[in-house]
């Protein structure tokens with residue numbers, strides 16, 4: 001007899017076992033997929049932080065967990081939205097005591113990104129934005145310094161309102177300012193509502209050396 005190591009079902013022929021697919025085996029085979037890996041990492045943190053447990057959860061623990069589907073759904077969400085710091089986001093959600101089935105709500109992501117933008121250092125904000133622009137350039141077979149010239153106002157609005165482009169870059173790059181000039185009223189309204197403009201004006205005025213540094217580095221980068 002040939003036994004499936006995942007569900008213990010037995011077959012007379014090895015060839016039947018080879019084509020047999022049960023849910024535990026499917027989960028095992030999906031291990032390498034990006035959304036599963038993201039979900040798995042989030043699951044580990046969930047236990048590590050939530051229960052203060054020292055022992056790291058294994059993939060097998062994850063695959064047999066009742067939360068497997070919920071975490072994979074969260075993994076899809078993180079992948080689709082392009083969250084660059086999933087562990088940081090998971091810590092935020094745990095801190096907010098958000099219910100697991102609410103982790104894919106945009107409301108949480110928006111709040112987290114707004115908070116993060118306001119507290120991250122200037123160089124981290126610029127670095128994070130440039131990494132995003134480089135990714136965009138690679139996908140569009142161009143160079144990152146073309147972003148503000150070539151991007152459509154609609155897509156730019158979406159990127160700004162999902163925190164991909166930091167206000168540090170948006171307000172200190174001359175090509176970004178040119179792009180904003182082409183926004184229609186609706187796009188301007190969305191960006192203004194997302195960004196707390198007064199906060200950013202104050203922040204830049206009270207940190208003139210950071211503002212100067214950002215302008216200089218963006219100019220050198222052709223932005």
Ligand SMILES: [Zn+2]
Pocket residue numbers: 004005006007008009020021022023024025
């Ligand atoms: Zn099986």
